[in-house]
Amino acid sequence: MNQQSYSSKLLENAVNEFSKLPGVGKKTALRMSLFLLKQDAESVRQFGESLIKLRNEVVYCKHCMNLSDAEECEICSNPRRDHSLICVVESVRDVMSVENTMQYQGVYHVLGGVISPMDGVGPSDLTVETLENRVREGNVSEIILALSTTMEGDTTNFYIYRRLKDFPVKISTLARGVSIGDELEYADQITLGRSIINRQPFEQFFGK
Amino acid sequence: MNQQSYSSKLLENAVNEFSKLPGVGKKTALRMSLFLLKQDAESVRQFGESLIKLRNEVVYCKHCMNLSDAEECEICSNPRRDHSLICVVESVRDVMSVENTMQYQGVYHVLGGVISPMDGVGPSDLTVETLENRVREGNVSEIILALSTTMEGDTTNFYIYRRLKDFPVKISTLARGVSIGDELEYADQITLGRSIINRQPFEQFFGK
Secondary structure, eight states: OOSOOOSOHHHHHHHHHHTTSTTOOHHHHHHHHHHHHHSOHHHHHHHHHHHHHHHHHOEEOTTTOOEESSSSOTTTTOTTSEEEEEEEESSHHHHHHHHHHTOOOEEEEEOSSOOBGGGTBOGGGTTHHHHHHHHHTSOOOEEEEOOOSSHHHHHHHHHHHHHHTTSSOEEEEOOOSOOTTOOGGGSOHHHHHHHHHTOOOGGGGGOO | OOSOOOSOHHHHHHHHHHTTSTTOOHHHHHHHHHHHHHSOHHHHHHHHHHHHHHHHHOEEOTTTOOEESSSSOTTTTOTTSEEEEEEEESSHHHHHHHHHHTOOOEEEEEOSSOOBGGGTBOGGGTTHHHHHHHHHTSOOOEEEEOOOSSHHHHHHHHHHHHHHTTSSOEEEEOOOSOOTTOOGGGSOHHHHHHHHHTOOOGGGGGOO
């Protein structure tokens, strides 16, 4: 299917637009376009407009850089949240992952990536400066570094640690160890080794 | 990921809209939405509007029921096409498949499906009436039935054959046989059996 011949320019346009989306090829794009043709005009209008609206109206929260409908996101403006606890994550997606655990009551800071010289991402491309300002303003007791456990994530952890270590703030990272539900024989050596070194008192196992 | 918490209502809307598309779940929808956020506003506007335009402006060709930008589709309005040859297909997608072979110079007739009592599709749901009218108007020398080689396709073939057999028009179907590039040992028995019964003169092998 190199040169597809569409009977309609409008269809061709829609297929081309759909196939710009990640993971969508021409065949899937055609399937999506034909699907929309079968929907009623009102719901297709809603679909199209919700995308345009998303792009035009969504902003980044001025405190945590999370996606938000207002200047201050729902999490930062929630008075029941613990504003002295900041969880540092790579992306908006990671905020959702942590939120879904329902175990965290603090606020966030979205870095916008991790330091990765290979991809041309340096510290100045991230929102570390803003994080430092938040810490400098006071009222922050703990920073939880929740980045990927990759080399890039660890580099970024270390960089942030160096910039914040002189402030009167506790810096912690996520616990690393064997996943819950894993069989030991399938756990990788490095994780297993680390989880022996960082073994926990058995009482802690039941939660604090 | 049962109850996803989005920090933005706009994002949530876009994700919900994307996940209505066939084959798109919440995770893919989120990925698509975040992708759009990284594009410039103008191209997102184009994307959204191309979908709305598609739904509002595309029509079905008054002759062949193919998708079209105008009352008469590009194929039907092309004077270099052989208008006495009508290829009957199930869907718009099949028109594209036949067009892509670049072997066909006639026109089409899109049925809109095949007869399938299981799915509640009867002859009256298809455009057989219109096809009969096209044949009745004359100027048609041959009808090529290019439907799926399934039971539903064969039923539909037979139904159309019965309705058209009294008109002075040749009715043919696609050749069935071993696929080109297939090894005989993997060809299914029915196809192989048919291809022996309907064996062709060797000269025909080189094209007519």
